[in-house]
Each structure stands twice: as structure tokens, then as C-alpha cells.
Amino acid sequence: MSTKVRLLGSAVSHWGDDPWARGSWSLIGRHGSRADRIALGAPIDDRLRIVGEATHPTRAGMTHGAYEQGLAAAAWAADLGHRRVAVVGAGMAGLGAARTLHDLGRDILIWEARDRIGGRTAGVEVTGGTFDLGANWLQQYEENTLARLAERLGLTVVPTDFNDPLVFNGEPNPDGIEDDLRKRLAAAAPGTSVADVRREWLSEPAPWTRTQIRRLIDAEIVMDAGAPLDWLSAREGFEPGVGEGDRWIVGGYRLLTRHLAEGLKIHLNHPVSHVRVAADGVVLTGAGTTLQVDAAIVTAPLPVLAAGGITFDPPLPETHRTALSRLGAGRVEKVILRFDRRFWPEHGYYRIHGPTDTGVSEWLDATRADGTPTLVGLFAGAWLDEIWTGTDDEIAARAARIVRSVVPEIAG
Numbered sequence: 001m002s003t004k005v006r007l008l009g010s011a012v013s014h015w016g017d018d019p020w021a022r023g024s025w026s027l028i029g030r031h032g033s034r035a036d037r038i039a040l041g042a043p044i045d046d047r048l049r050i051v052g053e054a055t056h057p058t059r060a061g062m063t064h065g066a067y068e069q070g071l072a073a074a075a076w077a078a079d080l081g082h083r084r085v086a087v088v089g090a091g092m093a094g095l096g097a098a099r100t101l102h103d104l105g106r107d108i109l110i111w112e113a114r115d116r117i118g119g120r121t122a123g124v125e126v127t128g129g130t131f132d133l134g135a136n137w138l139q140q141y142e143e144n145t146l147a148r149l150a151e152r153l154g155l156t157v158v159p160t161d162f163n164d165p166l167v168f169n170g171e172p173n174p175d176g177i178e179d180d181l182r183k184r185l186a187a188a189a190p191g192t193s194v195a196d197v198r199r200e201w202l203s204e205p206a207p208w209t210r211t212q213i214r215r216l217i218d219a220e221i222v223m224d225a226g227a228p229l230d231w232l233s234a235r236e237g238f239e240p241g242v243g244e245g246d247r248w249i250v251g252g253y254r255l256l257t258r259h260l261a262e263g264l265k266i267h268l269n270h271p272v273s274h275v276r277v278a279a280d281g282v283v284l285t286g287a288g289t290t291l292q293v294d295a296a297i298v299t300a301p302l303p304v305l306a307a308g309g310i311t312f313d314p315p316l317p318e319t320h321r322t323a324l325s326r327l328g329a330g331r332v333e334k335v336i337l338r339f340d341r342r343f344w345p346e347h348g349y350y351r352i353h354g355p356t357d358t359g360v361s362e363w364l365d366a367t368r369a370d371g372t373p374t375l376v377g378l379f380a381g382a383w384l385d386e387i388w389t390g391t392d393d394e395i396a397a398r399a400a401r402i403v404r405s406v407v408p409e410i411a412g
């Protein structure tokens with residue numbers, strides 16, 4: 001390994017430990033289905049609605065799904081004639097809801113737990129450039145409402161082909177194996193987990209080797225979900241999104257969230273702890289304050305709600321509680337590495353397999369952001385648990401060593 005390359009700066013995410021996220025994005029557990037997403041988003045008593053990425057039946061786990069759910073909740077509140085509406089959370093769903101209601105002339109107040117807006121879109125400055133520690137891509141680009149907003153704002157977006165990563169320390173997926181996986185998942189009985197499907201598949205490996213099967217599931221499902229495979233639904237856990245024309249935003253998602261938040265009343269550092277629904281309105285309590293409104297739109301992430309981070313009076317209906325227990329979230333974390341020179345081949349997107357069959361990471365070349373050689377790495381599963389220990393500098397140094405040890409260095 002050459003010693004010439006220097007790491008100029010880095011940033012590391014901690015979505016799994018973040019009390020206002022408790023995971024990366026929502027997933028369907030083995031006893032759940034998309035119907036649970038719809039049930040969770042159903043209005044409660046004409047005064048309360050829970051929405052976010054987790055309540056979109058077909059665009060879950062994505063920013064535009066969250067945003068669209070925010071717009072749907074705004075239309076619901078407006079149709080009911082609510083004048084004064086509180087929005088809990090200033091992520092994509094909350095900003096979508098609040099922006100729409102504000103533009104309709106309603107009185108809106110957002111209570112946000114963190115000291116910033118954006119939720120699981122989170123821009124971070126690293127050695128003079130801005131990068132996303134949360135969402136990076138506008139997925140399903142052609143039918144993505146936020147992509148249309150990005151175009152109206154004149155933002156620069158760069159395509160990524162997730163179906164054609166340059167693979168290091170392993171082989172690309174052999175032809176036909178992905179179709180085989182999809183067929184097996186679709187044919188799985190309700191209540192079956194991805195681990196069940198994998199176990200059966202490994203017992204009859206021909207025509208694929210066990211390593212090919214394990215690495216495929218790691219790359220396609222563990223990397224996409226970050227959840228234990230014995231929890232994740234085989235039939236419903238592998239939802240659409242990735243590989244449908246994804247583009248990342250140069251300058252980051254904050255260019256969209258700042259635009260959406262313009263002119264809105266947002267109270268930062270204001271976690272809501274209790275929501276009481278009465279015949280004449282909704283009372284929110286949090287951070288030593290109470291607020292009475294006509295209706296509330298709650299966009300706190302699913303694991304925050306499932307952990308009782310907000311209590312409800314009366315308690316949430318049985319259908320909502322069942323949905324919360326059948327859905328969950330995984331953990332996918334990011335590292336941003338800025339180098340003094342580019343030592344990896346030009347390709348755009350890379351997959352690096354770990355020393356064992358259950359270690360995988362994927363990497364975006366984000367050099368286009370400002371010309372400084374930059375890699376954005378995503379880790380999930382067993383390898384993540386090994387690497388995400390110690391300080392952020394230690395995690396970043398470990399991740400940089402992985403890249404440098406497997407990527408054949410090109411002349412700088």
C-alpha cells in the first residue's frame with residue numbers, strides 16, 4: 001500500500017444510536033405487510049395523523065415517499081377545515097405538510113426535537129464541502145416529486161448505476177442469481193423471514209456456490225435493509241426503490257429542505273413527549289411547554305413511536321399499535337472520506353466485500369461535489385458492527401484502510 005495518500009477529513013453517521021431516528025429507515029418484519037404501513041398512516045379521530053416514510057405503501061424508506069405522505073396529511077387537514085395545525089418533526093414529511101398548509105394560509109407551527117431541520121437528511125461540512133450523512137439520492141427519479149423540485153431549483157444531480165457497481169474483494173453477481181432470489185422471496189409463505197429463505201437456498205446451492213448466495217443476500221438485502229434477516233419479511237421486506245434511476249444531489253439535500261422551510265415557524269430543540277386528543281382539539285406537551293391546536297400531524301420516525309418516545313391520550317388505536325409492532329427499522333451507516341488525491345478507478349459506484357461472506361460496504365464517488373477526491377461509504381450488517389466502534393476518527397481511519405487495502409491504486 002502506498003503511503004502517499006492522505007485522509008484530509010471525514011464524517012461518520014450514528015443513525016442507530018440517534019434518539020430521534022433509532023434506525024435508518026422503516027422495514028416490514030416477517031409478520032407484517034404493506035397493509036401495516038397504510039394502517040399506521042390512517043387518520044385518528046379527524047384530529048391526529050401519523051405520517052412519514054414508514055406510512056407510504058410503495059415508496060417507504062425514501063425521501064419522496066415521506067414528502068408525499070406529508071402532502072397527503074396536509075390535504076387531509078385542509079379538507080377538514082383545520083385552521084391551526086401543529087406538525088411534529090421537520091424532516092421531509094413534516095416540511096412537506098407544513099409548507100403546503102402554510103401556503104394555503106393555515107396557521108402552522110413545527111415542533112422539532114433536534115437543533116436542526118431535515119431529519120434523516122443531514123448535511124455535514126467536511127473540509128469545505130457539504131455531504132449527506134443521511135439520504136443521498138433522489139430515487140425513482142422519473143416519478144420523484146422531490147426530483148421535480150430539484151429541477152425547478154436548478155440543482156445539479158448526478159446519476160448512479162446501482163446495478164453496475166465495480167466490485168472489489170469479490171465478484172459481480174453471476175447472471176440469473178438475482179432473478180432466482182426474487183422468485184424465492186416472492187414465493188415465500190407469509191410469516192417467513194429472509195433467513196428462512198436463505199437457509200433453504202443454501203441447502204440446495206446448485207447452480208450457485210454458497211459464497212455467491214451469501215454475498216448476493218448481503219449485497220442486495222443486508223445493504224438495503226440493515227436489519228437481522230430472521231426478523232425481515234421474505235415476501236415484503238425487499239421493497240422497491242434502489243436501482244430505478246437514482247441521482248445524488250451535489251451540495252446535498254439541505255438545498256431542498258432549506259427551500260421547503262423558508263418562512264415556516266419552526267421551534268427547534270422542542271421534542272414532543274405527549275399528545276392529547278380531545279373533542280375540541282389537540283394538546284401537545286414537550287420541553288416544558290404546551291400547545292393547543294385544531295389538529296396535529298406527527299412525523300416522528302416509526303422506531304421513536306414504537307419505543308414510546310411520544311405518549312398518546314387516548315392511546316393509539318389497536319390497528320396503529322399492531323402496525324408499529326410489525327414494522328421496524330434497520331441500521332445502515334455512512335462514512336465520508338476526503339483524500340488529497342484520487343487513488344481509485346473512475347466508475348461512480350463501488351462494492352467492497354469484507355473478509356468473510358457476510359461483510360459488505362458500498363461506496364459512492366462524490367468527487368463531483370467540489371473536486372476534492374471524496375468517497376461516501378455505506379456499511380450494514382456484521383461488518384458495520386465490527387467497524388463502528390471507538391471514536392469517529394477511528395471509524396473513519398478503519399474505513400479508509402479498508403478501501404486502500406482492496407482498491408488497486410491508480411497513478412495519482
Ligand SMILES: Cc1cc2nc3c(=O)[nH]c(=O)nc-3n(C[C@H](O)[C@H](O)[C@H](O)COP(=O)(O)OP(=O)(O)OC[C@H]3O[C@@H](n4cnc5c(N)ncnc54)[C@H](O)[C@@H]3O)c2cc1C
Nearest residue numbers: 052053061062063089091092093113119120135136137272
Ligand atoms: C444513511 C441513510 C441513507 C439514506 N439514503 C436515502 C437515499 O439515498 N434516498 C432516499 O430517498 N432516502 C434515503 N434514506 C431515507 C430517508 O432519509 C428517509 O426516508 C426520509 O428522510 C424520512 O423522512 P421523514 O420525514 O419520514 O422522517 P425524518 O426525516 O426522520 O423526520 C422526522 C423528524 O421528527 C423529529 N422528531 C423525532 N421525534 C420527535 C419528537 N418527539 N418531537 C419532535 N420532533 C421529533 C426528528 O428529529 C426528525 O427531524 C436514507 C436514510 C439514511 C439514514
